[in-house]
Amino acid sequence: MPKIERILCPIDFSEFSERAYDYAQSLAWHYKATLFLQHVIDSLTPYYPYQAYPDAYNEMCRMVRAGAERQLQEFVEKHARHGIQPQCKVEDGIATDLILSFADAQAVNLIVMGTHGLRGIDHLVLGSVTEKVLQKARCPVLAVCKPAHDHVTPGEDPDPIHLHRILYCTDFSDYSEQAFDDAVSLAAEYKAELTLLHVLEGIEDSADIENEIAKVMENLEKRIPPEMSKNYTTKGLVRIGKAYQQIVELALESQTDLIVMGVRGQHSIDRAIFGSTTYRVVQLGPCPVLVVHN
Numbered sequence: 001m002p003k004i005e006r007i008l009c010p011i012d013f014s015e016f017s018e019r020a021y022d023y024a025q026s027l028a029w030h031y032k033a034t035l036f037l038q039h040v041i042d043s044l045t046p047y048y049p050y051q052a053y054p055d056a057y058n059e060m061c062r063m064v065r066a067g068a069e070r071q072l073q074e075f076v077e078k079h080a081r082h083g084i085q086p087q088c089k090v091e092d093g094i095a096t097d098l099i100l101s102f103a104d105a106q107a108v109n110l111i112v113m114g115t116h117g118l119r120g121i122d123h124l125v126l127g128s129v130t131e132k133v134l135q136k137a138r139c140p141v142l143a144v145c146k147p148a149h150d151h152v153t154p155g156e157d158p159d160p161i162h163l164h165r166i167l168y169c170t171d172f173s174d175y176s177e178q179a180f181d182d183a184v185s186l187a188a189e190y191k192a193e194l195t196l197l198h199v200l201e202g203i204e205d206s207a208d209i210e211n212e213i214a215k216v217m218e219n220l221e222k223r224i225p226p227e228m229s230k231n232y233t234t235k236g237l238v239r240i241g242k243a244y245q246q247i248v249e250l251a252l253e254s255q256t257d258l259i260v261m262g263v264r265g266q267h268s269i270d271r272a273i274f275g276s277t278t279y280r281v282v283q284l285g286p287c288p289v290l291v292v293h294n
Helices: 015-031 054-078 095-105 128-136 174-190 209-222 226-231 243-253 271-276 278-284
Strands: 006-010 034-042 087-093 110-114 141-144 165-169 193-200 234-240 258-263 289-293
Touching (some): 006 095, 015 110, 015 141, 165 243, 174 193, 174 226, 174 258, 174 289, 193 209, 193 243, 243 278
Parallel strands (some): 110 141, 258 289
Antiparallel strands (some): 141 289
């Protein structure tokens, strides 16, 4: 991405947020960015009238917050890499609202979140918090699932994330073009192979499929600056079928490490738009997905 200076990684202490934190640290190290670590405690609703026992309730809240702060600090120490010291924040409230408000207040350039997504599982497994942040965030969101092939290096490697193959998906709309700069920047930063993909839908019965494919390939190749090809492998690719299915299948076939997609700005994203392609790729894809809002 053109400029990553501030990264936010929400943590719920699950294995999914642990994996997301690996990515957040890697990106912070590569881009020399400030890393924020945020844990949100679900709103503490007393089981008795608050007015009757205010001191006991306040003490309970204090203890819960102190425990969460210790747990977050232990998490940082256990998963430390690069010598990065994140700025930690523990808050009490509604997770989605606090993540979005914190990102806005800190002018965050990227949110990195874990998902519970496994291929073939119902959309509810994605996680309501991650889903809402993906829809409403003003900045790009990297949704990190457990990949079909693991490219996170275990052990003492100071940089466990190795992005060898990046897949950029475009329908030539303005919002997908916005994601192109991010894909190029990541490919350059990680010296990764970059594939530009366009999926042709609804032309199976066309009498001139070869001509359609040729036109798309020409458009894709125009997007590749000459200097890119000199430094790392870049190629265009056209596939025919349902967009999200072809994206997921290609990512599996090529062992893609990261998918980059653009979506309309948060004010126009609803389930119908978000769910049509991007949501399904995040849900079903075999690797992390960077969702870039226009």
